[in-house]
Amino acid sequence: MAGHSGSRRVIYAALAGNLAIALTKFAAAFFTGSSSMLSEGVHSLVDTGNGGLLLYGMHRAARPPDRTHPLGHGRELYFWSFIVALLVFALGAGVSFYEGVIHIMAPEPVVNAKVNYIVLALSFVFEGSSWLVALKEFRQQKGKQGWLQAVQSSKDPSVYTVLFEDSAALLGLIVAFAGILSAELLEIPELDGVGSIGIAIILGATAIFLARESKGLLLGEPASSEVQKKVLAIVQEDPAVQRANGILSVHIGPEEIVAGLSIEFEDHLTAPEIEACVERLEARLKQEMPQISRLFVKPQTTGTWKQRREAIAEASDEG
Secondary structure (H helix, E strand, O other): OHHHHHHHHHHHHHHHHHHHHHHHHHHHHHHHOOHHHHHHHHHHHHHHHHHHHHHHHHHHHOOOOOOOOOOOOOOHHHHHHHHHHHHHHHHHHHHHHHHHHHHHHOOOOOOOHHHHHHHHHHHHHHHHHHHHHHHHHHHHHHOOOOHHHHHHHOOOHHHHHHHHHHHHHHHHHHHHHHHHHHHHHOOOOHHHHHHHHHHHHHHHHHHHHHHHHHHHHHHOOOOOHHHHHHHHHHHHOOOOEEEEEEEEEEEEEOOEEEEEEEEEEOOOOOHHHHHHHHHHHHHHHHHHOOOEEEEEEEEOOHHHHHHHHHHHHHHHHHO
16 A cells, blocks of 8 residues: 555545535636536536545555455556546536537626636646646656656556646646637637537547556556566576576556466476475565565476467467
8 A cells, every 4th residue: 555655645636626626616607607617617526536436446456365356456446547537538528518519509608707717727726736746746657758658658547547637627727718718808608618618629538548548457468578577587596497488467456466487497306396496486576576466487498488479479460
């Protein structure tokens, strides 16, 4: 759970900001009749619920293995992250698009527009504060990687989900401001509805991207090449190992990796000596790489390993 302290801090900051902003936006929409403001209120309310779902997913993922889930519950976080993406699309984008279309078909002038501008300005400050917290945490996680590469390689969706939601919220506020202002200055109330549709497009694009990343994690993504190289280097150092052929790995949580090792042992070893080697490897990996939560070792010649890897590569090329 300690590894999620930064993620929790990001989510708590987003939760507090989004709840306050949602209530303020709904009040402003009620008094002014702005479609864009109502869409923004729905957006913030959805973001609030999403933060709660991410926290729930983290709680569920921390449960220990049991009979029905012998490898643990780490993928609960990935499942709830996928649900968050669906909610952003279905509720956030869907309601915003609906409100926009309704307001274009039956336009009503915005009254007390200054109230909207004040609320939008305050919302931008609050959303910006939450966004900075998420940005700082994500920068620490990404290291020297590029932004898109860091998201694609990340195995912890909680931080980048909040970051993308907050980024979409800031863009939505700008679109809402443009829609309300243009509707007032040009005296074309339909433009307020156009602003709602613009917010829907932003939310839809964000949801599709988040769903795509969550899908990859749910299906199972391997450990990074750096982690795999380090595991193989540790294994190769054991005197009983002739060659560490390779590793098959899959993330079942941000800091939980199941690894299968193909090892060619020294020919003269007896079965008890091989068992002792495996125990040594498990103990060392547990100490130096605690993210390897489960380890499986398969004695295998280097030639057999290469043949099977080539067969997998050919099947991938044909697919």
